[in-house]
Amino acid sequence: MIVDSLIVDRGVSAGDAWITVASENARDALSALKGDGYQLLVFLTCVDHLADQSRDWPARYELLYQLRNLETREQLRVRAFVDGDPPRIDSVSDLFPPANWDERETYDMFGIVFTGHPDLTRILMPDDWVGHPLRRDYPVGGEVVEFSEEHEAWRTAPEKA
Amino acid sequence: MADGAGESVSSEIGQGITIAKTGEPGAFGGELLTINFGPHHPSTHGVLRLIVDLDGEQVRRLKPVIGYLHTGIEKQAEALRWQQVVVVTDRHDYLSPPINNLAYALAVERLLGVDVPPRAEALRVIMSELTRLSSHLVWLGTSGIELGASTMLMYCFRERDTILDMNEEISGFRMHTSYIRPGGVMADATPRFLEMLDRFIAKMPSNIDEYEDLLTMNPIFRSRTIGIGRLPAEDAKVLGATGPMLRGSGVAWDLRRSMPYSGYENYDFEVATSDLCDCYGRYLVRIKEMREAVKILRQALDRLPDGPVNIDDRKVLPPPREELETSMEAVIHHFKLFTEGYTVPPGDVYVAVESGRGENGCYVVSDGTHKPRRVKFRAASFVNLQPLERMAMNHMVADMVAIIGTADAVLGDVDR
Amino acid sequence: MGVEALAESLGQNVLTTTLAKLIGWGRGNSVWPLQFGLACCAIEMIHTATASVDIARFGSEAMRASPRQADMMIVSGRVSQKMAPILRTIYDQMPEPKWVISMGACASTGGVFNNYALLQGVDKIVPVDVYIPGCPPRPEDLLNALMILQERIKAQGITPRQ
Numbered sequence: 001m002i003v004d005s006l007i008v009d010r011g012v013s014a015g016d017a018w019i020t021v022a023s024e025n026a027r028d029a030l031s032a033l034k035g036d037g038y039q040l041l042v043f044l045t046c047v048d049h050l051a052d053q054s055r056d057w058p059a060r061y062e063l064l065y066q067l068r069n070l071e072t073r074e075q076l077r078v079r080a081f082v083d084g085d086p087p088r089i090d091s092v093s094d095l096f097p098p099a100n101w102d103e104r105e106t107y108d109m110f111g112i113v114f115t116g117h118p119d120l121t122r123i124l125m126p127d128d129w130v131g132h133p134l135r136r137d138y139p140v141g142g143e144v145v146e147f148s149e150e151h152e153a154w155r156t157a158p159e160k161a
Numbered sequence: 162m163a164d165g166a167g168e169s170v171s172s173e174i175g176q177g178i179t180i181a182k183t184g185e186p187g188a189f190g191g192e193l194l195t196i197n198f199g200p201h202h203p204s205t206h207g208v209l210r211l212i213v214d215l216d217g218e219q220v221r222r223l224k225p226v227i228g229y230l231h232t233g234i235e236k237q238a239e240a241l242r243w244q245q246v247v248v249v250t251d252r253h254d255y256l257s258p259p260i261n262n263l264a265y266a267l268a269v270e271r272l273l274g275v276d277v278p279p280r281a282e283a284l285r286v287i288m289s290e291l292t293r294l295s296s297h298l299v300w301l302g303t304s305g306i307e308l309g310a311s312t313m314l315m316y317c318f319r320e321r322d323t324i325l326d327m328n329e330e331i332s333g334f335r336m337h338t339s340y341i342r343p344g345g346v347m348a349d350a351t352p353r354f355l356e357m358l359d360r361f362i363a364k365m366p367s368n369i370d371e372y373e374d375l376l377t378m379n380p381i382f383r384s385r386t387i388g389i390g391r392l393p394a395e396d397a398k399v400l401g402a403t404g405p406m407l408r409g410s411g412v413a414w415d416l417r418r419s420m421p422y423s424g425y426e427n428y429d430f431e432v433a434t435s436d437l438c439d440c441y442g443r444y445l446v447r448i449k450e451m452r453e454a455v456k457i458l459r460q461a462l463d464r465l466p467d468g469p470v471n472i473d474d475r476k477v478l479p480p481p482r483e484e485l486e487t488s489m490e491a492v493i494h495h496f497k498l499f500t501e502g503y504t505v506p507p508g509d510v511y512v513a514v515e516s517g518r519g520e521n522g523c524y525v526v527s528d529g530t531h532k533p534r535r536v537k538f539r540a541a542s543f544v545n546l547q548p549l550e551r552m553a554m555n556h557m558v559a560d561m562v563a564i565i566g567t568a569d570a571v572l573g574d575v576d577r
Numbered sequence: 578m579g580v581e582a583l584a585e586s587l588g589q590n591v592l593t594t595t596l597a598k599l600i601g602w603g604r605g606n607s608v609w610p611l612q613f614g615l616a617c618c619a620i621e622m623i624h625t626a627t628a629s630v631d632i633a634r635f636g637s638e639a640m641r642a643s644p645r646q647a648d649m650m651i652v653s654g655r656v657s658q659k660m661a662p663i664l665r666t667i668y669d670q671m672p673e674p675k676w677v678i679s680m681g682a683c684a685s686t687g688g689v690f691n692n693y694a695l696l697q698g699v700d701k702i703v704p705v706d707v708y709i710p711g712c713p714p715r716p717e718d719l720l721n722a723l724m725i726l727q728e729r730i731k732a733q734g735i736t737p738r739q
């Protein structure tokens with residue numbers, strides 16, 4: 001059973017139920033939820049809230065775990081906020097095997113370090129790549145297309161991202 | 162280290178792939194042999210790379226290495242406006258573009274809080290099922306050729322060509338239709354499209370019989386697939402497999418039935434499953450799914466409602482061409498839409514749809530601007546590739562061809 | 578057989594040409610492509626090989642999986658930064674003379690993906706002979722490119738690239 005003390009906040013976004021947990025407790029909360037029947041981790045990802053003025057974010061990186069109960073077909077999104085350099089959170093790859101690659105991808109793309117992951121290496125980018133492409137302060141890159149409307153914005157500076 | 166991770170963590174982060182000599186004894190006194198397949202290998206279905214530890218000819222360990230088709234689609238989506246993202250959704254799972262469009266469109270519509278008219282929903286179903294068919298046809302053709310049945314490729318691509326012609330008729334494009342978009346669909350179906358579809362539906366069942374004649378009882382095909390690549394139901398669930406991988410293990414989980422979207426609850430179809438849990442079972446599931454797709458198409462075509470195919474919201478969709486000539490307001494809307502785009506209320510949403518490969522979802526975060534803050538594609542192939550080691554364990558190298566084939570991973574979807 | 582009859586029958590059966598033309602003719606009509614499918618464009622490349630378009634009419638249906646047996650590389654799809662070194666290795670493994678068709682917007686310029694992950698045009702790492710626009714190009718476009726390439730091969734001498 002997931003105890004209420006683990007839950008920091010809860011709500012519904014566009015029809016999807018979600019709860020927020022403290023990042024230290026994320027693993028405990030997920031393991032409790034797994035016991036509650038949320039057997040499937042649909043996906044795990046991260047959102048970089050750098051310079052997002054629309055809401056008040058407790059930290060720069062938001063980790064999301066989308067869980068599904070295959071019997072009742074309920075879904076629940078678990079959020080955890082992390083900060084730091086590098087941001088760290090406990091790995092859940094032993095609880096949910098599909099998380100293994102998802103965590104590697106999140107490490108590759110956002111630089112989140114999952115403590116306890118068996119093989120935290122880059123998965124999509126080459127092994128010697130520098131930087132984490134999906135961070136908002138990482139430029140989109142590519143080549144400048146002259147006269148295109150986006151051509152300045154695509155090399156987004158971190159402050160303006 | 163410039164990646165911001167700092168020195169302190171380097172011990173936790175491995176240095177990439179190292180192929181050490183295993184030194185472990187094999188069954189005949191030799192050592193295990195590490196072999197690298199791909200990324201350019203005729204049997205790996207695209208640019209998949211596998212590192213395999215072999216004992217003689219038997220697979221003892223297997224590690225897929227992916228990323229050779231990493232396109233940066235998610236980053237690209239952050240740099241595009243809401244309506245432009247549709248174009249990149251086409252291209253991640255390139256065998257099922259309209260289904261990817263659908264996932265994205267449904268997600269954006271949920272955030273906008275709009276519902277599309279019934280005719281648009283029916284057209285979306287038609288395009289999704291056509292795509293499912295064409296995607297299974299590619300799978301059947303290429304898997305056939307890999308298992309030595311080259312005729313399959315010719316037969317399957319003949320029908321796929323018909324489907325692509327229909328795509329072209331309805332959207333002007335053969336593969337990447339970008340047909341389904343937030344707020345509705347690109348254009349109404351032309352009478353010629355409906356006619357082609359009708360003919361196709363009438364013809365398709367006999368074509369599927371033809372494929373089955375070639376493969377289902379074919380002794381070579383059967384001996385190469387039956388009992389190969391077993392994935393028991395429990396394992397499939399734990400490893401997160403979806404789509405034909407899961408249903409081929411006997412679990413009747415189909416998002417069209419379990420969590421219906423786009424009016425799938427109104428169609429009468431069976432969820433194809435097979436208890437064989439092996440490559441042959443997955444083959445049977447896909448064949449059955451093709452038959453069911455034709456059934457759904459028939460129902461959708463017969464009951465195709467009349468009416469508009471787009472929501473009536475000038476902030477999201479451009480005004481019709483005729484109006485541009487008479488109304489100043491329409492011109493302004495048109496201009497605003499194509500220079501600035503529309504904004505979507507802040508929030509996040511996850512929508513999952515059933516593609517030919519399983520659950521293809523789209524997770525969208527909006528920060529209230531005219532570009533998405535984050536678009537994450539939950540790729541079915543990405544997850545379905547992880548049970549590969551479980552399935553290939555203790556099989557011969559030659560069986561890996563069948564196993565990778567029936568996993569039906571589209572590398573564009575895996576790497577995005 | 579008299580001398581005149583002999584001359585006549587030779588005239589009907591013997592063709593004189595230059596060696597360069599003969600080799601060009603032979604090379605041009607049996608261009609074996611390397612099967613190098615990368616992404617969506619590769620599906621259209623398969624379509625080119627199937628019944629409705631049938632690349633076999635132009636002598637190029639023998640898709641080789643091994644670079645050692647291929648004359649032409651069809652780069653069909655997007656080339657990521659991770660794939661680029663491999664693509665170059667495979668190109669280097671092909672025997673001379675060799676040609677490259679860059680199929681699709683992605684292979685030619687990066688296409689709709691102007692970003693960090695993709696090589697913005699495969700011509701950065703291998704020399705390209707024919708570019709095909711389109712995303713994906715129709716199978717007919719690929720045939721057209723092949724025909725253009727055949728014309729070029731036929732016009733080239735014994736040593737195509739100096």
Ligand code: SF4
Pocket residue numbers: 252255616617618653654655680681682683684688711712713714
């Ligand atoms: S050009 Fe278009 S179809 Fe070809 S690989 Fe690129 S995105 Fe795919």
